Amino acid sequence: MKNNIHEQRKQMKLSQAELADLTQVTRQTINAIENNKYDPSLDLAFSIAHILKTPIEKLFIWEEPQND
Amino acid sequence: MKNNIHEQRKQMKLSQAELADLTQVTRQTINAIENNKYDPSLDLAFSIAHILKTPIEKLFIWEEPQND
DNA sequence: CTAATATGTCAAATATATTTTACATTTATA
DNA sequence: TATAAATGTAAAATATATTTGACATATTAG
Numbered sequence: 001m002k003n004n005i006h007e008q009r010k011q012m013k014l015s016q017a018e019l020a021d022l023t024q025v026t027r028q029t030i031n032a033i034e035n036n037k038y039d040p041s042l043d044l045a046f047s048i049a050h051i052l053k054t055p056i057e058k059l060f061i062w063e064e065p066q067n068d
Numbered sequence: 069m070k071n072n073i074h075e076q077r078k079q080m081k082l083s084q085a086e087l088a089d090l091t092q093v094t095r096q097t098i099n100a101i102e103n104n105k106y107d108p109s110l111d112l113a114f115s116i117a118h119i120l121k122t123p124i125e126k127l128f129i130w131e132e133p134q135n136d
Numbered sequence: 137c138t139a140a141t142a143t144g145t146c147a148a149a150t151a152t153a154t155t156t157t158a159c160a161t162t163t164a165t166a
Numbered sequence: 167t168a169t170a171a172a173t174g175t176a177a178a179a180t181a182t183a184t185t186t187g188a189c190a191t192a193t194t195a196g
Contacts, residue, residue, distance in 0.1 A: 001111060015142060024133070029184055031144065038183060041152080042107045043069060046130035056124055062114035065092065083172060097154055099174065106153060109182080 002061040006034050008052040023047040070129040074102050076120040091115040 009019050016034065020027045025044060033040050033048075039060075040048065049056040077087050084102070088095045093112060101108050101116075107128075108116065117124040 001114075017142075024136075026185055027143085028145085028186085032184085035144075037145095039110045041183065042110050042113045042128060043130065044183090045110045045113075046069075046125075046128075047132070050130075050132060060110065060114075062111065062118075064115070064118060068092070085172075094155060095173085096156085096175085100154085103174075105175095109153065112153090 001039055001063070002036070003033065004054070004059055004061075005030075005048060005052070008054050008059060009034075012052060014051075019048070019051060022051045069107055069131070070104070071101065072122070072127055072129075073098075073116060073120070076122050076127060077102075080120060082119075087116070087119065090119045 005019075009016070014022070016030045017027045020030045023030070023044060024047070029040075029044075030048075032038060033044075039045075045056055045060060049059045052059060073087075077084070082090070084098045085095045088098045091098070091112060092115070097108075097112075098116075100106060101112075107113075113124055113128060117127045120127060
């Protein structure tokens with residue numbers, strides 16, 4: 001799943017470390033999520049969306065599975 | 069975090085097993101989430117919200133951490 | 137240019153989510 | 167009432183997310 005954390009974080013003029021502090025995770029976690037190493041937990045996703053003042057569906061771009 | 073999966077699932081007249089099938093997880097996973105044993109992954113949260121035709125912020129009620 | 141700040145990354149440990157198999161209990165239906 | 171369908175639950179295994187500590191590179195500011 002894609003996300004717009006990098007862009008929104010920049011708009012808020014926050015560093016990865018600052019966003020990490022505000023969301024109570026480590027800098028590495030924010031970095032990994034921005035670089036799509038893995039998706040955040042639902043709780044962290046809500047927390048980031050709240051800090052970045054962006055609706056969760058706009059911050060994270062989910063695509064429903066194609067076939068199967 | 070609270071959720072309204074049970075209510076919305078009933079409105080759609082789906083069983084836990086049917087919702088599980090539609091979201092490609094097991095019945096036990098849906099049951100555990102409905103009964104607040106743990107929160108779903110972000111991906112599964114989006115998937116459930118999609119199937120239940122409910123915005124994710126309405127389906128899952130996140131509360132920002134109080135103090136610290 | 138040089139120091140400070142920000143970002144990328146890695147390995148090992150821990151925490152949390154999900155599956156599988158299995159069985160018990162409750163609720164709906166013939 | 168009897169049977170089927172739906173739900174609750176549990177333990178063990180696997181997958182994924184997060185932390186910690188550390189180091190390297192890149193970017194910004196003095």
